[in-house]
Amino acid sequence: MLHNFNAGPSILPQEVFEQAGKAVINFNQTGLSILEIGHRTPLFEPVMEEARMLVKELMQLDKDHEVLFLHGGATTQFMQVPMNLLDENEIAAYTETGTWAGKAIKEAKFFGHVEIAGSSKENNYTNIPEALSVTPTAQYLHITTNETIAGTQWHQLPYDCGVPLVADMSSDILSRQLDFNRFDIIYAGAQKNMGAAGVNLVVVNKNILGKTKRNIPTILDYRNHIKEASMLNTPPVFAIYVVLLTLRWLKAKGGVAVMEKRNNEKAKLFYDTLDALPIFSGPVAKKDRSKMNAVFVMEDKELEKEFLTLCTQEGMIGVKGHRSVGGFRVSMYNALKIESVKALTDLMKDFANKKG
Numbered sequence: 001m002l003h004n005f006n007a008g009p010s011i012l013p014q015e016v017f018e019q020a021g022k023a024v025i026n027f028n029q030t031g032l033s034i035l036e037i038g039h040r041t042p043l044f045e046p047v048m049e050e051a052r053m054l055v056k057e058l059m060q061l062d063k064d065h066e067v068l069f070l071h072g073g074a075t076t077q078f079m080q081v082p083m084n085l086l087d088e089n090e091i092a093a094y095t096e097t098g099t100w101a102g103k104a105i106k107e108a109k110f111f112g113h114v115e116i117a118g119s120s121k122e123n124n125y126t127n128i129p130e131a132l133s134v135t136p137t138a139q140y141l142h143i144t145t146n147e148t149i150a151g152t153q154w155h156q157l158p159y160d161c162g163v164p165l166v167a168d169m170s171s172d173i174l175s176r177q178l179d180f181n182r183f184d185i186i187y188a189g190a191q192k193n194m195g196a197a198g199v200n201l202v203v204v205n206k207n208i209l210g211k212t213k214r215n216i217p218t219i220l221d222y223r224n225h226i227k228e229a230s231m232l233n234t235p236p237v238f239a240i241y242v243v244l245l246t247l248r249w250l251k252a253k254g255g256v257a258v259m260e261k262r263n264n265e266k267a268k269l270f271y272d273t274l275d276a277l278p279i280f281s282g283p284v285a286k287k288d289r290s291k292m293n294a295v296f297v298m299e300d301k302e303l304e305k306e307f308l309t310l311c312t313q314e315g316m317i318g319v320k321g322h323r324s325v326g327g328f329r330v331s332m333y334n335a336l337k338i339e340s341v342k343a344l345t346d347l348m349k350d351f352a353n354k355k356g
């Protein structure tokens with residue numbers, strides 16, 4: 001049996017793979033593949049509609065928050081957000097928490113002034129900054145709710161920062177209950193908790209749009225996507241279908257609250273084991289540990305190699321740390337079963353017993 005700890009694209013529910021596979025051959029008993037139907041047809045339109053409605057329902061969004069499925073990955077949102085919200089002479093506040101926040105900051109600088117409201121750079125991104133300093137005239141504050149590489153996660157959200165709140169939730173979307181209506185933009189690449197690569201979820205509070213003086217190219221203006229119900233051009237139909245299947249699965253399991261409970265159990269099992277075994281250590285401040293991506297190391301780099309080989313032999317996929325950090329990273333997204341975390345922690349215990 002394989003245990004898939006990949007960071008993204010990553011594990012999805014088995015049912016989703018099976019249903020998506022069937023739809024490639026014969027979509028909804030139509031005799032046609034999902035890959036060969038037009039997007040503006042009575043076959044696909046309900047897919048888009050149901051996916052958008054399910055996001056609204058699962059995130060309990062109010063009527064001001066619009067749901068879009070866009071192309072280009074979360075990386076496109078790094079520039080689309082400031083292009084829509086920030087003029088050249090204006091300030092946007094960003095938190096600097098790791099690789100992904102850094103990429104968002106870099107793109108925002110093309111459009112206006114970036115103020116660093118809080119940073120953990122000095123600590124090598126092993127924590128979430130505690131006190132933020134946000135200029136009241138900033139157009140928005142941007143946070144990365146979960147840093148997929150550094151293995152940190154915001155557990156206290158800065159809802160009261162005094163300016164519109166924008167979040168990159170690529171690696172923890174729908175994994176826990178948050179007050180989603182208090183964010184003005186949420187974006188997330190689908191390929192971790194939500195579906196297949198190739199589509200982005202973007203949730204926008206429509207009231208914050210239309211304030212910039214900049215001319216925005218048609219395809220990059222959120223207002224055009226809202227007007228066209230996320231069908232401004234050909235959407236990534238198959239990726240959206242996989243998102244729909246994943247959302248249906250999530251709802252059938254009991255929704256975000258149930259995902260949060262399961263994710264808490266998995267993270268507790270993992271981190272309790274890590275803390276009990278001195279041979280392993282986690283660089284991240286305990287209070288800021290990510291429940292999605294746990295990073296850990298061993299002092300002895302030869303032992304690290306040995307443990308990695310053992311993981312491969314035992315069918316543990318994607319355990320190697322990101323190349324920029326080293327060590328190990330295990331991603332425990334919604335679809336990962338606790339049995340996989342149990343198998344990994346048992347392996348860690350056995351290894352520590354033999355080597356300790």
Ligand SMILES: Cc1ncc(COP(=O)(O)O)c(C=O)c1O
Nearest residue numbers: 073074075100148168170171189
């Ligand atoms: C937190 C975070 N933001 C953004 C991205 C970039 O996403 P994409 O590759 O979809 O552009 C990733 C990718 O792993 C991520 O983890």
